[in-house]
Amino acid sequence: QVQLVESGGGVVQPGGSLRLSCAASGFTFSAYAMHWVRQAPDKGLEWVAVISVDGGEKYYADSVKGRFTVSRDNFKNMLYLQMNSLRREDAAAYYCARVLPKPGTPECAFDYWGQGTLVTVSS
Amino acid sequence: QSALTQPASVSGSPGQSITISCTGTRSDVGDHNFVSWYQQHPGKAPKLMIYEVTNRPSGVSSRFSGSKSDNTASLTISGLQAEDEADYYCSSWRRSSTPYVFGTGTRVTVL
Numbered sequence: 001q002v003q004l005v006e007s008g009g010g011v012v013q014p015g016g017s018l019r020l021s022c023a024a025s026g027f028t029f030s031a032y033a034m035h036w037v038r039q040a041p042d043k044g045l046e047w048v049a050v051i052s053v054d055g056g057e058k059y060y061a062d063s064v065k066g067r068f069t070v071s072r073d074n075f076k077n078m079l080y081l082q083m084n085s086l087r088r089e090d091a092a093a094y095y096c097a098r099v100l101p102k103p104g105t106p107e108c109a110f111d112y113w114g115q116g117t118l119v120t121v122s123s
Numbered sequence: 124q125s126a127l128t129q130p131a132s133v134s135g136s137p138g139q140s141i142t143i144s145c146t147g148t149r150s151d152v153g154d155h156n157f158v159s160w161y162q163q164h165p166g167k168a169p170k171l172m173i174y175e176v177t178n179r180p181s182g183v184s185s186r187f188s189g190s191k192s193d194n195t196a197s198l199t200i201s202g203l204q205a206e207d208e209a210d211y212y213c214s215s216w217r218r219s220s221t222p223y224v225f226g227t228g229t230r231v232t233v234l
Binding site: 035037044045046047050059060061062095100102105106108109110111113114115116 | 126157159161163168169170171174175180212214215216220221222223224225226227228
């Protein structure tokens, strides 16, 4: 069965860095675009980043552009989010999500999600 | 990157039908049919309920249905049940360098 397991969250000071990981299993990881979505405590969902199947295309939310970098290792079935220059407003649960495969479309529905990893930004 | 607009809360009695709206612009919801809906119970990851405005993934109850008119998409829950009490989010694709956006979220309460 499809599984997405995030890790790497924790407490970091403002201005610090953190690298999140998402281990994928149960499907052909290299055939799917992958996303990061975050949710601040008691707040709504916020889309963060997407990476194409081969890593050649990446897009980011304006709020993280220039500070966050999404990457993937298709040999290890791993998705990553490198977060630099962290701000208090980046504190959230970070989810990795797989797209529902629909060739020929933007593939913008997320059919599987991880359980999330919590990032706390505090001094 | 403005979020799509949803009502903060919607409530209904068991067995009733409720509708949640999701209002965007001609650049997102009004531009195409790539609107999805997610259900999120407290402390859980979101679950895909509707994609491409009207389609239900396998395993999602037929009590959930989606529609769209102009710049507003809607999710209808028929025969409301206690287990439907959750937060619901819409999302849309858009032709932009930030191509995905979520709605503000709606808390559904079963009275």
